[in-house]
Amino acid sequence: MASRGVVGIFFLSALPLLCLELRRGIPDIGIKDFILLCGRIFLLLALLTLIISLTTSWLNSFKSPQAYLKEEEEEKHEKRQKLVRKKQQEAQGEKANRYIENVLKPHQEMKLKKLEERFYQMTGETWKLSNGHKLGVFDLPEEPPETAKETVTVALRSPSGRVLRRRFFKSCSSQVLLDWMMRLGYHTSLYSLSTSFPRRPLEVEGGLSLGDVGITVDTVLNVEEKEQSN
Template sequence: MASRGVVGIFFLSALPLLCLELRRGIPDIGIKDFILLCGRIFLLLALLTLIISVTTSWLNSFKSSQVYLKEEEEEKNEKRQKLVRKKQQEAQGEKANRYIENVLKPHQEMKLKKLEERFYQMTGETWKLSSGHKLGVFDLPEEPSETAKEVVTVALRCPSGRVLRRRFFKSCSSQVLLDWMMRLGYQTSLYSLSTSFPRRPLAVARGSSLGDVGITVDTVLNVEEKEQSN
């Protein structure tokens, strides 16, 4: 559109010159001269049109290249901003993970451990917090029948409130009581045995029998938690 407008302007500006030439040369001009004059004018117009077309194409290509460069620069800036945002998000994620691993997780584990300790202290099963012997590794002698002679029934009153009973021969080693207590999960490093009435610690020794430590009749023993020294 712009090139056509420019051609029109040049064409209109050439008309006065054409008219002037025709006016000057009307007396002497012939058909041949008129045709040559028109050919020159049209040749001039064609040359101007070519120059204008080439110039317009160059301007349009220059503008297109400028627009392309601008769009390319904007695309690069957008990619750069996305990369910066991605790095920031990754840094924030790593920071959050470090906070969880170094602060929140240890705090939660410590809180759970305290709650577990409090629970086992309330139920009288603090032996579960230690890393001592495993349960069920102590062999107990076979329990005698109810009609067997020289047999006593021993009841263990646990800190949790349950009472467990078992029969033993009086000739059994008194160590069997500690083995029984350990088998129930109460370790000797944390718990001890004591008589009920009168209350006194039970002196257990591997070389002493149940009768030697005073258990000659059916007896109730208390499983008591030892006082932990600082």
């Protein structure tokens, strides 16, 4: 582009000279002389074009390594910037992971544990929060029919307010009440039985029958949570 501009300038500069020569030599110039003059002018322009082109190429040969070095430096700088950004992102990601593991997860687990405790307290099933108590399988005697004699209906009122009823023979061991309570999910290490009125703990022993512990008529017993010692 620069060589073309220079050639254009020289060409425009040569036009006035050409016109001047033509004006001076119009009376004496012939066609042959005119063609020779034009040939000289175009030859001069071609020579100038060649000189300018070579000069431009020579100058570009000096500029190219510098431009290459500059481009290479810019590329290296961009790579360094990308590496720095990548390391910063990895550091931020590792920091976020540590925050999640050390802060968020324990906080969420504690929150869920509190919600679970509150739920079981409301439903009266706090025994589920304890460890190491195996409920096992407790075989209860077959429930006698309604027409059977010497039977008694016992109702268990859980801490949540739910009431369950079952018939037993009065001659059944009083231990069956504890077995029934544990089968419902209330372990004897956390819960006990008490009478409704008057309200007192029910003394249950394996060698005593229901009649022996005072359950001779239909009775309502309360399942109460024991006070846990620290």
